[in-house]
Amino acid sequence: MSRTPTVLDGPALWPAQAHLPSVLGRQIVIDRAAGSYLHTVDGRRLFDGTAGLWYANIGHGHPALAEAAREQMLRLETYHVFSRFVNDQAIALGERLAGLSPIADPKVILNSGGSDAIDVACKLARRHWQREGRPGKTVVISREHAYHGLHAFGTSIAGIEVNREGYGTESLVPETVRVPVHDVDALAKTIAELGADTIAAFVTEPVQGTGGVNPPAPGYLEAVQELCRDNDILFVLDEVITGFGRTGTMFAAERYGLQPDLVTFAKGVTSGYAPLGGVLVAPRIWEPFYADGADTPAFRYGATYSGHATACAVAQANLDVLERDGLVARAAELEQLLDTRLAQLAANRPSVAEVRVGGFLGGVTVVDEIRAEDVTDALLDLGFVSRPLRGNNLQISPPFITTDDELVAFVDAIDHVLAEQERG
Structure with a gap:
């Protein structure tokens, strides 16, 4: 005898590209942003490692x-x-x-x-x-x-x-x-x-x-x-x-x-x-x-x-x-740093199947035993936004105003989460 599924409640807004049972009750509400950082209504400060949906090239809140x-x-x-x-x-x-x-x-x-x-x-x-x-x-x-x-x-x-x-x-x-x-x-x-x-x-x-x-x-x-x-x-x-x-x-x-x-x-x-x-x-x-x-x-x-x-x-x-501000040239500089750091990540972490860089765009493929969604959730807890992409991949595409130290910290956070996932 089949059961009628429970209909979940939630805000009136229908989220885009969402499997609703997976996101309702877990949504992260952003209420302001500045530079490369987002701020949530519950007081968190998050590094925007995806530049939104690949768009916040000059950062947020530019006067x-x-x-x-x-x-x-x-x-x-x-x-x-x-x-x-x-x-x-x-x-x-x-x-x-x-x-x-x-x-x-x-x-x-x-x-x-x-x-x-x-x-x-x-x-x-x-x-x-x-x-x-x-x-x-x-x-x-x-x-x-x-x-x-x-x-x-x-x-x-x-x-x-x-x-x-x-x-x-x-x-x-x-x-x-x-x-x-x-x-x-x-x-x-x-x-x-x-x-x-x-x-x-x-x-x-x-x-x-x-x-x-x-x-x-x-x-x-x-x-x-x-x-x-x-x-x-x-x-x-x-x-x-x-x-x-x-x-x-x-x-x-x-x-x-x-x-x-x-x-x-x-x-x-x-x-x-x-x-x-x-x-x-x-x-x-x-x-x-x-x-x-x-x-x-x-x-x-x-x-x-x-x-x-x-x-x-x-x-x-x-x-x-x-x-x-010379931000196109800055993106080219950041690509070189990203390429170097992701190569090191791939060499150090058995859970990394492949890394790819094309411009200031990076992809990290993790092995099938680890879910990219779990990695991005753990990164949020550390204050970094990534996004799971097709093929069990992690997205890396911060704003062009990102500093070298911020980019290094972002990749280091990925390394830390993957190390925890490997142990777990």
């Missing part, structure tokens, strides 16, 4: 961004960018991003975040080929372990299967395919099997984040780019995590010498101080939509808050801080 938001809201909180209307902050940010872009002479689409950006980029890839008179090119290829947000397109091209399950169909948006994470030959085989005339785009993170912090194998991204060029497939870089300094260059495309057709961005463009994302678009894609003629097609993108004036003002203040 310049708060003042930029205040001044802009008092002048113009926002106005939409549909049709003939536009606001001055969206125009200014677009010009600035075009100047920083790894794509020469881009146009800039602005929206509310990374999931929005992926949705727009995939739609634009398909729209491009329809406009070119090649309607068969609709398939979007991505990689296993990939995370591209949770809108319909992002869910459909996700390479983390739990994010695809439970919706009654293999793919919310049809005609999506995934290939192994570092295997150029497998991609070439997939292109040959499907036919290049059916494929619109290949979408990839330069360094996979949520999938376990997977930097590209040497030469992989360059080879993929060449395959895309040879087969007339759009090459789309998802730089939602890596953009704006996380890999020690403004964009990972620069670090790896890539010339993508589309680049998605979010997170670091405002360091999380306002929700904003977008797409950088290469001339081969945007020029036909700008042709002077009655028959010129329109690309129907746009959300209410696309080009939000206050978010754009905050983004410009964030870019000022990145540039003035």
Whole structure:
């Protein structure tokens, strides 16, 4: 005789990405933050070892961004960018991003975040080929372990299967395919099997984040780019995590010498101080939509808050801080220290199966006998925030303002917890 399960009570807010029985009653309520530290309502001070969800690059509570938001809201909180209307902050940010872009002479689409950006980029890839008179090119290829947000397109091209399950169909948006994470030959085989005339785009993170912090194998991204060029497939870089300094260059495309057709961005463009994302678009894609003629097609993108004036003002203040304080170069310095300390951790701890570093992004894979969730819980007790990722991994991606001593203390805390787990 089956029992009716007890329905748990909790706050009205439904937590994101949560198995609710596992988190209700254990939630950590943050009420303020400063620099690299979070403060909870029960009085704890926590080192933010993940920069939130990879976004707090300049740290928390920066007065310049708060003042930029205040001044802009008092002048113009926002106005939409549909049709003939536009606001001055969206125009200014677009010009600035075009100047920083790894794509020469881009146009800039602005929206509310990374999931929005992926949705727009995939739609634009398909729209491009329809406009070119090649309607068969609709398939979007991505990689296993990939995370591209949770809108319909992002869910459909996700390479983390739990994010695809439970919706009654293999793919919310049809005609999506995934290939192994570092295997150029497998991609070439997939292109040959499907036919290049059916494929619109290949979408990839330069360094996979949520999938376990997977930097590209040497030469992989360059080879993929060449395959895309040879087969007339759009090459789309998802730089939602890596953009704006996380890999020690403004964009990972620069670090790896890539010339993508589309680049998605979010997170670091405002360091999380306002929700904003977008797409950088290469001339081969945007020029036909700008042709002077009655028959010129329109690309129907746009959300209410696309080009939000206050978010754009905050983004410009964030870019000022990145540039003035040399934080992109600082991220490159911190990468070297992180690489050294994680190599030492792996050498000293039998419970570490593998470590990976790609920019100021680190992943620590622990052996199956130890749960990453247990490690991150124990780290919280020591005052450090990490996050369990796919593959029994620990996330390391603190703000760029992190000191050497703070980074060393964070890795030492991981070492301490793993030593306790090994003894236990």
